[in-house]
Structures are given as C-alpha cells and as structure tokens.
Amino acid sequence: MQHTAFLFLIPILFVFTLVGLSMGAKRLLGIRIGKIRAAIGGTVGVLATMQIIAVMGPSSHRPAMTSVQVGCGVLVTMLFLAVSEVLLPSSVLSDIVRLPGMMRRRVARTRRYAELSAIAMRNGLSPSLRGLARAGAKGSVEGRRHSARQLRMALEEAGATFVKLGQMLSTRYDLLPTEYIEEFSRLHHQATAEPWERVREVLVQELDIDPEKVFADFDREPLAAGSMAQVHRARLAGGQEIAVKVQRPGAELVVERDLDILLRIGRKLEEHTSWAQSLGLCDLINGFAVSLHEELDFRTEARNMTAIATGAVESGATSALRMPQVYEEYSTGRVLTLEWLDGVPLTSIGDALAERDLDGAALAQQLMECVLEQIMLGGVFHADPHPGNVLLLSNGELGLLDFGSVGRLDRTMRSALRDLLLAIHRNDPTALSDALLEVVDRPEQIDERLLERSLGRFMARHLGAGGKPNREIFSELFLLVARHDLTVPPEIAATFRALATVEGTVERLVPDFDIVAQARAFAAARVQDQMSYGRIKASLMEEAISLTSVMRRLPRRVDRISSALEGGRLGVQIRLLADERDRRFLRGLVHDVLLSFIGGIIALVGAVLLSIDSKPTIIGSVSLSQLIGYNMLVISCILVLRVVFSITRSRG
Incomplete structure (x- = not known):
C-alpha cells in the first residue's frame, strides 16, 4: 500500500517541480512565455536536476544539498528559456501556432493580388503610375488626363475599398495633379444586391428578433446597393415610414483584406518610387483605414448626425436642412434605421423645380449657407454633399442624407479658415499668407516673403478686375501651397473638397452659382456679426x-x-529626466549595473569560501563554507544570466 502511494506521488511531485522551475525561471528572466515553452523548459530543468543528483552520488540525498540542486535546476531552466527566446522569439513561435490561419489568409491575399494585377494590366496601369506625382507634376496635360482615366477605371473595377480610397484622394488638391482630382471625383461603385435571405440573417443577428416582429412591411428589393451596404424601404408596426441600411455580410472581412493589401502595396511603392515618398502614401493609407473602419460602424454615422444637429443648435445656425431621425432602438453597428424622407435626389431632379414653381436660387442659397454654417460655426460638417445625398422633398424643402463621412474642425482651425476667406474677400495677400500659415503644417524653414508674393500674383489672376472665381481656385491654391512645401492637414483638405462638391450640387439648382463669392460674403458677414456691440x-x-x-x-x-531679484535669490529650476522614457531607461541601466555588481561580489565571495578547507564537513569532504560557496556561485550565475539576457533582448 505504501509503495502504491509513493508511485502515485511521483507524477504529482514531477509536475509540481516542473511548474516551480518554469515559473521561477520566467520571473527571474523577466519575460512572458507561452505554456508550451514553459512546459518544455520546466521538463529540461527537472531532467537536469535529476542528472545532477545522479552525478553527485549518494551524498546528494542529504537535505543540505537541496539548495544547490534546485539552484542548478533553475539555472539550467533559465539558460534553456534564454537561448530558446533568442533563437526562437515568442512572437515567431506564436506565428507558428497561427500558421494554418496565416496560410489561409495568405492564399486569399495571393488570389486577391492576382485579381488586382489582372485589373491593372487590363487598364494599362504600369505606365500610368509613373505620372502620379505631387501636385504640379511634369508632363503633358493630355497624358496625365489619360493616365488618370485609366487609374479611375481600375479603382472602380477593384471594388468599394479602392473606390473609397480614390474618393478620399480626390480631396487632396495639395498632393495630386488636377487631372487626377477631376477623375477621382467621378468615382462611383454600384454592386449587385444581396438576396433577401442573407439580409434577413443580418437583421436577426443584429436586432436579436425576427424582422417580421419589428417591421410591419419590409421591401425585399433594395432602393440602392453598394459594396458595403444596401438600403431598403420599410414600415414600423406603428406606421412610421423608414429606410433601413443593412451592411453586407462579410463586408468587414473584405475591407480588412483590401486594407492589408493596400498597406503592403503602399510600403513597396514608398521603397521604390519617389512619388509615393512625396505623397507620404503609407500615412495616407493609415488615415484612410481609420476613417473606413469608422464608416463600417453605423453607430458612428448616427453619432455624426447627432453632432451636426447639436452643432447647428448651439451655433445658432439659420439654414439647417432636414435630416432624418434615427431610430436608435432598431439601430446597431451593422443596421441603421432612419426616418423615411419623401423626395427625389438632385441627380434626378429634372424639371421638378419649374413644375412645382420652386425658387432654385433660394434653395441653392439655403444649401450653401447650411454647409458653410456647419463648417464655420458648428465645426462638424457633411464631407460629401454630392447631388445624390441631397433630396428635394415633397414639401419643397431640401434634405440631407448619408452622414458616414464627416469632417471636424476645432475652434482654432475654424477661426483660421474664416480669416483665410476674409483675406480672399478683402483681396489682401499679406493677410492671406498669415491665415494660410495658420491652417497648413508649416516646415521649419519657409520664405514668407516669397509665399506672400506668390499669393499676390494668385489673387491678381483670380480675384482681380474681370476675374471670375470658381471652385478651381481651391485646386490652384493647393497647388501653390505644394510648391512651397507646405502640407495641408486632412481636415482642411476635406473642407475644401466639401465646398467644391457642394458647388457641383447647387449647380443642379442654379447654373453658374458663384460659390466663392458666397463663401467670401459669408465670412465677411460672420466677422461683422462678431464685431457687433453685443x-x-x-x-x-x-x-x-x-x-x-x-x-x-x-x-x-x-x-x-x-x-x-533684490536679494540675489532669483534662480531657474530645470527638471532633469522629466520624460518617462528617460526615467525608464535610467532605471533599467541602474538595475543591470547593480545586478552585475552584486553577481560579481557574490561570485567572488563564493570562490573565496570554496578555497577554504575548514571544519566541520557536512557531506563527505564538503565543508559548510564550501556548501555556502556553491550556493553563492549558483546565485551569481543566475544574476549574470539575467543581465546578459536583458542586454541581448534590448539589442535585438
């Protein structure tokens, strides 16, 4: 019976020793390891301890030698973990564990690469990419226009992610030639509608209830279908007419895959082409990825609508357009339920103004003032007010749709933008230069006199007698900015893109609408309002x-x-090591130096104790002082190994 109990305790003791050695070695090295590596390291330590016990012979069974044996086991375990971590880091090991999933993603990515390569070849993109340089690129206008057309068609064929990238780039007058801006502004993508069964699955997953119990009526044929979502008309049980925006199944996976490919392509292009470096392509793609992830979450769109409405109320805006109400109880990250606005988009307006005896000029004025008030007063504005997102409602008012893309300006930026428009209104190049430098990201060295002269020539050409400014003034201004190596922040680029877009929209209501004159007058009126006594x-x-x-x-x-000052006590205090990174570096350095010093001292004392042949002997010929010396040498080796591993990791 006792023999059976002893056999039962052996595996428990083995596991206990294994866990103790691996945990102790991990803590002493100060690293995080996985369970598999910890188990292997602990097993190596246990086996090494057993081998040491066997080599030491019968005297090893005495309790006095336990500390030396355990210390040697810990040292061997630490050595194994340190060497294995250097040769096979935990990050690489985790990649090996995730290898099957990585291989599946790589196969899918390779297949997508092949599709994109075929699209590029069909559209002849290899030569066209050479012309995609910073604004003001050399070459013939016709050549750049042809290349831009090829690239635009390729982006449309590549899918929604690439279309949205092109639409984002169409706001960057400061980065791309005008021909590319014009082509990218025409980008659109219409996809085949998802079958009702898959749409119903999404509704059930998101609303956690059968759609039939929520909606009294649901039109299974979508009103519009894009690559990321589609919109259906429906009616709630209470009779309210609504529009339901449903995200396509798998849209997020498609976006993640394409963004990964875009980042890889961006890094390669930055390594091998000068135009990608001048664009800062990887930074652009990273910013685009952030905005696209926000657009995939419909809750963000709902918050955007609330922010625009709140900003209009708080700023006292007078020209707010009708926006649909959000039914939050039926809205999630993948489903957005909105009030149905009865009307037609301005893309299909036709002769509706004349038939209904509506004043197009008044509607255009209202739309323009609404966008300007969102930009200048509220600070949150609709970034894509194209004709498809503006409705002419049945009651003769205008409505605004699709708030997935908005821009945000802080108070300082709004003030600088107002000063910029006011300088254009006053035709003052000095004031325009000052306002422009407040808006853009300026380099360390800039010739302000040369910039002021360039702006003076710009204003004389576009704003002088006989000049008729239009939205091209924005692209010309950004081109001038690019020549002086100034960088326009994305939010400012989005602002001017919104103004250029809304000009194309109001022209559906009134041909030859002067957006620049309207913006100048608006800025002047706001300044005049600010100068009132109240x-x-x-x-x-x-x-x-x-x-x-x-x-x-x-x-x-x-x-x-x-x-x-009078008493001679005036002094200046300077805080050293104010940065946490500096303090962390200094702590690590002192820690390693102290461990090395202590390890060296312990090793020296241990060597001295081993050289002393004194009495009494406790294990064979080993004296007490020599036993202490052995333990001190083991401790010294552990400390030194910790320092060496720390230095090796920091250099790696």
Missing part, C-alpha cells in the same frame, strides 16, 4: 472672467520675483 461685450466678459484668477495672483508673484 458680441464684443460678451467676448470681453468671457476673457475678463478667465483672466480674473490670473490677475488676482499676479501682484503677489511680481512681488516674489522682485524680492528674489
């Missing part, structure tokens, strides 16, 4: 309140400074 008084009161606490402390601080 606004000036309110601004002064706000500033006075914010300065009250500062002014109250100022006399006391001036007195302290003057007293310190």
Whole structure:
C-alpha cells in the first residue's frame, strides 16, 4: 500500500517541480512565455536536476544539498528559456501556432493580388503610375488626363475599398495633379444586391428578433446597393415610414483584406518610387483605414448626425436642412434605421423645380449657407454633399442624407479658415499668407516673403478686375501651397473638397452659382456679426472672467520675483529626466549595473569560501563554507544570466 502511494506521488511531485522551475525561471528572466515553452523548459530543468543528483552520488540525498540542486535546476531552466527566446522569439513561435490561419489568409491575399494585377494590366496601369506625382507634376496635360482615366477605371473595377480610397484622394488638391482630382471625383461603385435571405440573417443577428416582429412591411428589393451596404424601404408596426441600411455580410472581412493589401502595396511603392515618398502614401493609407473602419460602424454615422444637429443648435445656425431621425432602438453597428424622407435626389431632379414653381436660387442659397454654417460655426460638417445625398422633398424643402463621412474642425482651425476667406474677400495677400500659415503644417524653414508674393500674383489672376472665381481656385491654391512645401492637414483638405462638391450640387439648382463669392460674403458677414456691440461685450466678459484668477495672483508673484531679484535669490529650476522614457531607461541601466555588481561580489565571495578547507564537513569532504560557496556561485550565475539576457533582448 505504501509503495502504491509513493508511485502515485511521483507524477504529482514531477509536475509540481516542473511548474516551480518554469515559473521561477520566467520571473527571474523577466519575460512572458507561452505554456508550451514553459512546459518544455520546466521538463529540461527537472531532467537536469535529476542528472545532477545522479552525478553527485549518494551524498546528494542529504537535505543540505537541496539548495544547490534546485539552484542548478533553475539555472539550467533559465539558460534553456534564454537561448530558446533568442533563437526562437515568442512572437515567431506564436506565428507558428497561427500558421494554418496565416496560410489561409495568405492564399486569399495571393488570389486577391492576382485579381488586382489582372485589373491593372487590363487598364494599362504600369505606365500610368509613373505620372502620379505631387501636385504640379511634369508632363503633358493630355497624358496625365489619360493616365488618370485609366487609374479611375481600375479603382472602380477593384471594388468599394479602392473606390473609397480614390474618393478620399480626390480631396487632396495639395498632393495630386488636377487631372487626377477631376477623375477621382467621378468615382462611383454600384454592386449587385444581396438576396433577401442573407439580409434577413443580418437583421436577426443584429436586432436579436425576427424582422417580421419589428417591421410591419419590409421591401425585399433594395432602393440602392453598394459594396458595403444596401438600403431598403420599410414600415414600423406603428406606421412610421423608414429606410433601413443593412451592411453586407462579410463586408468587414473584405475591407480588412483590401486594407492589408493596400498597406503592403503602399510600403513597396514608398521603397521604390519617389512619388509615393512625396505623397507620404503609407500615412495616407493609415488615415484612410481609420476613417473606413469608422464608416463600417453605423453607430458612428448616427453619432455624426447627432453632432451636426447639436452643432447647428448651439451655433445658432439659420439654414439647417432636414435630416432624418434615427431610430436608435432598431439601430446597431451593422443596421441603421432612419426616418423615411419623401423626395427625389438632385441627380434626378429634372424639371421638378419649374413644375412645382420652386425658387432654385433660394434653395441653392439655403444649401450653401447650411454647409458653410456647419463648417464655420458648428465645426462638424457633411464631407460629401454630392447631388445624390441631397433630396428635394415633397414639401419643397431640401434634405440631407448619408452622414458616414464627416469632417471636424476645432475652434482654432475654424477661426483660421474664416480669416483665410476674409483675406480672399478683402483681396489682401499679406493677410492671406498669415491665415494660410495658420491652417497648413508649416516646415521649419519657409520664405514668407516669397509665399506672400506668390499669393499676390494668385489673387491678381483670380480675384482681380474681370476675374471670375470658381471652385478651381481651391485646386490652384493647393497647388501653390505644394510648391512651397507646405502640407495641408486632412481636415482642411476635406473642407475644401466639401465646398467644391457642394458647388457641383447647387449647380443642379442654379447654373453658374458663384460659390466663392458666397463663401467670401459669408465670412465677411460672420466677422461683422462678431464685431457687433453685443458680441464684443460678451467676448470681453468671457476673457475678463478667465483672466480674473490670473490677475488676482499676479501682484503677489511680481512681488516674489522682485524680492528674489533684490536679494540675489532669483534662480531657474530645470527638471532633469522629466520624460518617462528617460526615467525608464535610467532605471533599467541602474538595475543591470547593480545586478552585475552584486553577481560579481557574490561570485567572488563564493570562490573565496570554496578555497577554504575548514571544519566541520557536512557531506563527505564538503565543508559548510564550501556548501555556502556553491550556493553563492549558483546565485551569481543566475544574476549574470539575467543581465546578459536583458542586454541581448534590448539589442535585438
């Protein structure tokens, strides 16, 4: 019976020792390892300990030698983990574990690469990419226009992710030649509708209830179908007419796959082409990926609508367009339920204005003022007000749809943008230069006099007598900015893109609508409004309140400074190591130095103790001092190994 119990305890003792050795070695090395590596390391340590016990002979069974044996086992386990981590890092090991999934993704990516390569070859993109340089690229206009057309057709054929990339690039007047901007502005993508069965699956998954119990009626044929979502008309049980936007099944996986390919292509192009480096292509793609992920979450669109409506109320906007109400209880990340707006998009307006005796000029004025108020006052604006997103409602008003893409401007940026438009209104190149430098990301060195002269020539050409400014003024301005190595922030580029888009929209209502004159007049009116007695008084009161606490402390601080100056006690304090990264580096350095020093001292003391032949002996010929020396040498080796591994990892 005792023999059976002993046999039962052996595996438990083995597992306990294995876990103890692996956990101890991991903590001493200061690394994170997986369960498989920990089990292998612990097994190696146990086997090494057993071998050491066998080599030491009968004297090894005495309790006094246990510390040496365990220490040697820990040392062997640490050595195994350190060497295996250097030769096969945990990141590589985790990749090996995920290898089947990685292979499946690689096969899918390779198949997609083949599709994109075939699309590129069909559209002759190899030569066209050479002309895709920063704004102001050399070459014939006709050649760039032909290349841009080829690239636009290839993007449309490649799918929604690439179409949206082109639409984002169409806002970057400062980066691309005008011909590419014009072509990318025409990008659109219409996909085949998903069958009702798959749409119903998404509705059940997201709403957690059968659609028949939520909707009294649901049109199974979509009103519009894109590559990421499609829109159906429906009616709630209460009788409310609604529009239901449903994300396509698998849309997120398709976007992730294409974004991964885009990033890989971007890195390769930046390595081998100058135009990709000048564009900062990888940064552009990363920013695009962030915005596309937001667009995939329909809750973001709902929040955008709330933000625009709130901004209009708080800013006192007077020209807000009708926006659909969001039914939040029937909306999720993949389903968006909106109020149905009865009307026709401006793309299909035809002769509706004349038939219904509507004033197109008044509607155009209202739309333009609404966008300008969103930009200048609210700070959150619809970034893509194209004719398909603007409805002429049955009651003669205008409605706004699709808030998946919005722009945001902080108060400082809005103020600088207002100053820029006011400078254009006053035809003042000096003020325009100052406002422009507040808007763009300026380099360390810039010739402001040369920039001011260039802006003066620009204003004389476009805003002088006989000049008729239009939306091309924005692309010309961005082209001038690019020549002076200034970079326009994405939010400002989106602002001017929205203004250029809304001009094309209002032209559906009134041909030859002067958007520049409207923007100039709006900026001037806002400045004039700010200069009214009531606004000036309110601004002064706000500033006075914010300065009250500062002014109250100022006399006391001036007195302290003057007293310190008079007594020769005035000094300047400089905080060393204020950055956490510097403190972390210094802590690590001191830690390694101390461990090395302590390990060296322990090894030296251990060597001295081993050289002493003293009494009494406790295990054969091994004295107590020698036993302590052996333990100190083991501890020294553990400390030194920790330092060496730390240095090796930091260099790796």
